[in-house]
Amino acid sequence: MAPRTRRTASPKFVIERDEDSGESSSGEEEEEEEEEEVGNVYDDSENDDVEGDDEEEAEETVEETKRREKKPITISLKKVCKVCKKTGHQAGFQGATYIDCPMKPCFLCKMPGHTTMTCPHRVATEHGVIPAPRKSTRHSVYYIFERQLRPHVPTIKPGFVIPDQVTCGVIRYHSRRVTCLEFHPTNNNILLSGDKKGQLGVWDYDKVSEKTVYGNIHSCLLNTMRFSSSNDGAVYGASSDGTVSCTDLETGLSVSMMDLNPDGWQGPNSWRMLYGLDVNSEKGLVLVADNFGFLYMLDTRTNDKIGEPVLIHKRGSKVVGLHCNPVQPDLLLSCGNDHFARLWDMRRLEGGSLGDLAHRRVVNSAYFSPQTGSKILTTAQDNRIRVWDSIFGNLESPSREIVHSHDFNRHLTAFRAEWDPKDPSESLAVIGRYISENYNGVALHPIDFIDVTTGQLVAEVIDPNITTITPVNKLHPRDDVLASGSSRSLFIWRPKDNSDTGQQKDERKTIVLGGKPDKKPNKKFGGDSDDSDDEPFSAKGKMSKAKPALRKKAKTR
DNA sequence: AAATAATGTTACC
DNA sequence: TGGTAACCCTTATT
Numbered sequence: 136m137a138p139r140t141r142r143t144a145s146p147k148f149v150i151e152r153d154e155d156s157g158e159s160s161s162g163e164e165e166e167e168e169e170e171e172e173v174g175n176v177y178d179d180s181e182n183d184d185v186e187g188d189d190e191e192e193a194e195e196t197v198e199e200t201k202r203r204e205k206k207p208i209t210i211s212l213k214k215v216c217k218v219c220k221k222t223g224h225q226a227g228f229q230g231a232t233y234i235d236c237p238m239k240p241c242f243l244c245k246m247p248g249h250t251t252m253t254c255p256h257r258v259a260t261e262h263g264v265i266p267a268p269r270k271s272t273r274h275s276v277y278y279i280f281e282r283q284l285r286p287h288v289p290t291i292k293p294g295f296v297i298p299d300q301v302t303c304g305v306i307r308y309h310s311r312r313v314t315c316l317e318f319h320p321t322n323n324n325i326l327l328s329g330d331k332k333g334q335l336g337v338w339d340y341d342k343v344s345e346k347t348v349y350g351n352i353h354s355c356l357l358n359t360m361r362f363s364s365s366n367d368g369a370v371y372g373a374s375s376d377g378t379v380s381c382t383d384l385e386t387g388l389s390v391s392m393m394d395l396n397p398d399g400w401q402g403p404n405s406w407r408m409l410y411g412l413d414v415n416s417e418k419g420l421v422l423v424a425d426n427f428g429f430l431y432m433l434d435t436r437t438n439d440k441i442g443e444p445v446l447i448h449k450r451g452s453k454v455v456g457l458h459c460n461p462v463q464p465d466l467l468l469s470c471g472n473d474h475f476a477r478l479w480d481m482r483r484l485e486g487g488s489l490g491d492l493a494h495r496r497v498v499n500s501a502y503f504s505p506q507t508g509s510k511i512l513t514t515a516q517d518n519r520i521r522v523w524d525s526i527f528g529n530l531e532s533p534s535r536e537i538v539h540s541h542d543f544n545r546h547l548t549a550f551r552a553e554w555d556p557k558d559p560s561e562s563l564a565v566i567g568r569y570i571s572e573n574y575n576g577v578a579l580h581p582i583d584f585i586d587v588t589t590g591q592l593v594a595e596v597i598d599p600n601i602t603t604i605t606p607v608n609k610l611h612p613r614d615d616v617l618a619s620g621s622s623r624s625l626f627i628w629r630p631k632d633n634s635d636t637g638q639q640k641d642e643r644k645t646i647v648l649g650g651k652p653d654k655k656p657n658k659k660f661g662g663d664s665d666d667s668d669d670e671p672f673s674a675k676g677k678m679s680k681a682k683p684a685l686r687k688k689a690k691t692r
Numbered sequence: 693a694a695a696t697a698a699t700g701t702t703a704c705c
Numbered sequence: 706t707g708g709t710a711a712c713c714c715t716t717a718t719t
Contacts, residue, residue: 544714
C-alpha cells in the first residue's frame with residue numbers, strides 16, 4: 136500500500152504565480168439608517184461635523200464656547216463593521232461564536248463568496264485536500280541521496296495516541312508570550328521554553344514546582360532552541376537579538392557563540408535577527424539563519440564561525456526555519472519569507488538549492504519527517520499545511536494541501552505544524568488553531584492533530600480553562616506527552632486513558648502559578664499556594680471565566 | 693465592562 | 706528596492 140511514486144523524466148520546476156482571487160463584492164451599500172450612540176469610532180470620515188475637530192480656531196466667541204459646552208456630546212453615526220468599515224453588518228463575537236465580515240474572503244480558506252461559518256473546510260478538514268498527483272519525474276535529489284534515503288512506510292498504520300488532557304501546567308510562567316518549546320533529549324520530564332523577552336525556562340513537569348527562568352541569556356525573542364544530540368548538557372538558542380547562545384542547564388551559564396550586532400543598534404536596516412536554528416551533530420555544526428537571507432555555520436567544538444555566511448533565501452528576506460535531515464546529514468531544509476522552502480546539499484551550498492518548494496505566502500516552518508526524513512511538512516501563512524510526500528518527487532507542487540486556520544497575527548507566535556516524532560507511519564502532526572469554536576458557550580481554540588496523509592482531523596484537543604490561542608506545541612520524543620505554550624503559560628497534556636490499571640486517571644490537575652504574583656491575590660490560592668490542585672486553573676480573569684461542564688467536550692456546530 | 697496599549701511584520705505599491 | 710499602510714477570531718491591564 137501507500138504506493139511510492141517513481142519518476143523517470145528530468146526534473147522540472149514551474150513556479151505558479153498567485154492567481155488573483157478577487158474580493159466578494161455583493162450587495163454593496165445596504166441603506167440601513169440604524170443610528171447608534173457611539174463614543175468611540177475607528178473611522179470618522181463619514182461624519183464631518185463631529186465635535187472637537189476644529190482645534191485650529193484660535194479665537195472663539197463666548198457664545199460659541201457656551202454653545203459648545205452645552206451641546207451634549209452625542210455622536211450619531213451608523214454602526215460600522217470593524218473589519219470593512221461598512222454598514223449593515225457587524226463582524227465580531229456574538230457570545231462565543233465569531234461572525235465574519237461578509238465583505239472579506241473567508242477567514243479560513245481565503246476564498247471569496249462565503250465566510251468561515253459556511254466554509255466547507257470548517258465542517259470537514261479533508262474536504263479541500265488536494266490528492267497527490269501521479270508523479271512521473273524523478274528529482275535530482277533522488278540520485279544524490281538515493282542510498283541514504285529510501286522511503287518506506289509501514290503498511291499498517293497504528294492507532295494514534297492523542298494526549299488530550301491537561302495534567303499539569305504553569306500559569307503565567309513567562310512574563311511574555313512563549314515562543315518555543317523543547318524537550319530535554321534524555322531527561323524525560325524536563326521541558327525548556329523560550330519567550331518573547333529572550334528568557335529561557337527550565338521546568339520539571341514531574342515535580343511541577345521545580346522551575347527556573349534564566350533571564351540574562353538573550354535580550355529579545357528566543358526564536359528557536361535545540362539540543363546537540365552528542366551533548367545533552369547544553370542547549371543552543373537563536374534570538375532576535377542576533378546572538379546564538381549555548382547554555383549549560385546544570386549551571387545556567389551561557390556563552391554567546393556569535394553576535395551579529397556587535398556595534399549595537401544602528402537602525403532597523405542593519406539590525407540582524409536570528410530565527411532558524413538546527414544542530415548537525417554528525418558534522419559538529421550549529422546552523423543559524425538571519426532576517427537578511429543568510430545562513431551561518433558554527434563549530435560546536437571551537438564555538439567559532441565557519442566560513443562566510445551564505446545567501447540561501449531572497450536577499451533581505453527573513454529565513455524563519457532550518458532543519459537537518461534525520462537520515463542524511465548533508466541534506467538541509469530551510470524556509471522563509473520569500474514564500475519558499477528550500478532543499479540544500481550542505482557540501483555545495485554555493486551551487487544553489489537542490490529544490491525549491493513554492494508556497495503562496497510566507498512559510499512559517501518546514502520539517503523533514505522524523506524517521507525516514509523523506510517527507511516534508513510545511514506551514515504557510517495562506518492557512519495551508521502542505522505535505523511533500525517524497526523529496527525524491529518533483530517538487531513543483533505538494534502532494535497534499537490541508538486548509539487549516541493558523542493566520543499570522545503580530546501578537547502571536549507563528550504557528551508551526553510539527554510531526555509526531557513517535558509515529559512510525561510519519562503521518563501525525565500537531566498544530567494549534569487560530570479560529571475558535573463554540574464549545575458549550577465558550578470560545579476555545581483547539582490544538583489539532585491531523586493525519587497529514589489523508590488530511591483528516593484526528594483530534595482537536597481543548598481544555599475549557601484554556602481560552603487563549605495555543606500556537607506553540609511540541610510532542611515528546613518518547614512519551615505520549617504534548618507540551619503546549621499558550622500566551623505566557625505552559626501545559627502538559629497526556630492521553631486520557633493511559634493508566635495500566637485501566638482506570639481513569641486522577642482527573643485533578645496540578646496547576647502552578649508562575650511569574651509575578653497577582654496584585655489582587657486570588658482567594659482560592661492565597662499567598663503562595665504554589666501547588667494547589669483543588670481547583671484547576673482558576674488563576675484569575677479569563678482563565679476562570681470559562682467554566683462549562685469541565686472537560687466535557689461538546690462541540691456546537 | 694469597556695477601552696486601550698503593547699506590539700512588528702507583511703503585503704503592496 | 707524601499708517606503709508605508711494595514712492589521713480581520715490577541716492579551717493583559719486599567
